[in-house]
Amino acid sequence: MxxxxxxxxxxxxxxxxxxxxxxxxxxxxxxxxxxxxxxxxxxxxxxxxxxxxxxxxxxxxxxxxxxxxxxSAARHGLARALDISALSAIQSEIVSARAALTASQADDARQRALAAADQSASTKAVESARAQAVADRARLAAATQRVGLEYGPGLARLSSAALGDLVRAVAAGQASLIRVDFADGAAPGTGVARIGEGAAVMPVRLIGPAAAADTRLQSAGSLAIIYGALARELGTGRVLPASMAQTQGRExxxxxxxxxxxxxxxxxxxxxxxxxxxxxxxxxxxxxxxxxxxxxxxxxxxxxxxxxxxxxxxxxxxxxxxxxxxxxxxxx
CATH class of the missing domain: 2.40.420.20 (conserved putative lor/sdh protein from methanococcus maripaludis s2 fold)
Structure with missing residues (x-):
């Protein structure tokens, strides 16, 4: 042998x-x-x-x-990375609207001060400056509301600065905005879900429900932001398994x-x-x-x-x- x-x-x-x-x-x-x-x-x-x-x-x-x-019993579903091109455009619109509002408010204050001092500013100029400030404020509010209307209330709670940081992090491959849908169709809103498979499972905190249901899965999803290695691997549209522990029931x-x-x-x-x-x-x-x-x-x-x-x-x-x-x- x-x-x-x-x-x-x-x-x-x-x-x-x-x-x-x-x-x-x-x-x-x-x-x-x-x-x-x-x-x-x-x-x-x-x-x-x-x-x-x-x-x-x-x-x-x-x-x-x-x-x-x-x-503890777990809910099972799917997680996928979202395209944030629209979010980037909304963020740019918010920044532009805020800058315009700052300028129009300053002009409004200046025209009112001139009118009160020596009447060197006409009533029409004062009213035009005030109207422009009101229009710019409405434009900023509409741009800000688009975040919640198109993505969900969880993302709408982020400040403008935090939203800008998120867009830059996603563009740099350091973060990813994901949507999690569970098989039972209900959106948990908040909590901790586990994303990934095998040894590459990562816990992520859900930030709130998505704005719209998934038309294909007929489920209400939740949003989460992930950072690190998994974010770099999770390209737009890629799907990974997701699970979330339930408060009741045992497996x-x-x-x-x-x-x-x-x-x-x-x-x-x-x-x-x-x-x-x-x-x-x-x-x-x-x-x-x-x-x-x-x-x-x-x-x-x-x-x-x-x-x-x-x-x-x-x-x-x-x-x-x-x-x-x-x-x-x-x-x-």
Whole structure:
């Protein structure tokens, strides 16, 4: 028999192994010299690693049993980045209207002062200056109201300076204005929602309901502003999953320990021990980070349930074995 050497990658926690870990165990199939020419080994299904307990032990793979858990029920929906071109135009209109109002108010005050002093300003000039100031004030009010009418009351509560800062931050890729719609159609208004998927989940605070319903989803949405790396990745129109804890109700599921998680192909995975031996790679759907691990609710298509055993140590080793010893990056 020829030993098989495999290199294990680092675990999801990011703690790199001190050096490339080389593991050796007896080959899983007979050598070509020992096998009958007519014998054909059965193909291993994709995502399955065939290891017996002795081989798993030599590879440093240990399984833990998933225990039942409960957490607050959550609402689920979608989040998407909004185009703020109209908001930028409104902000420019507000700045212009405010400048015009400042000038017309000054002219109004000047004309009234001249008229009171020596009648050098005509009554018509005083009335024209007053009318211009009133018109500019109305123009500023209309521009300010457009924010609430077109985007929602939450954004309308921002000051002109804060609104300008937001527009500049979005233009620089440092922030993003997003809309969150939940499957039940109702808009929560305020609260904290979780945006993103897998390990890239980010909590965001909702600032208020959107001005209009989504015509396609027929739902009333809420607005939020996000900053940082997720804002840079969330281009206009991109859709990400969203969730929000409910004040009433509980959800049942399991807590998956962080040591069992593996980031691969943009998702979160675990290796579940199969009844007949070996491990199967299972993607976690709608997993939510908790203090003691990641909560996976019952009834999802990943099929994890209390009593299942998952590899708590050595998930990266199993992935390396599955890929034939090839090291796997997160984005593979």
């Amino acid at each position: 020829k030993p098989l050497f495999l290199a294990a990658g680092s675990a999801l926690s990011g703690a790199a192994l001190a050096s490339a870990l080389f593991l050796a165990w007896p080959a899983l199939t007979p050598d070509a010299d020992d096998a009958s020419p007519s014998a054909t080994a059965p193909a291993t299904p994709e995502g399955v690693v065939a290891l017996d307990p002795a081989q798993a032990s030599r590879a440093g793979i240990h399984a833990v049993t998933l225990l039942p858990a409960q957490t 049942s599921g399991v807590i998956v320990p962080r040591a069992a998680l593996l980031r691969y192909q943009g998702g979160l995975w675990v290796y579940r021990a199969e009844p007949g031996g070996g491990y199967r790679r299972v993607e976690l759907t709608d997993a939510r980070a908790q203090a003691d691990g990641w909560f996976v609710r019952d009834g999802l298509n990943n099929g994890l349930k209390p009593g299942d055993r998952v590899a708590a140590d050595g998930a990266a080793v199993l992935l390396s074995i599955e890929r034939g010893g090839e090291a796997a990056g997160e984005d593979d």
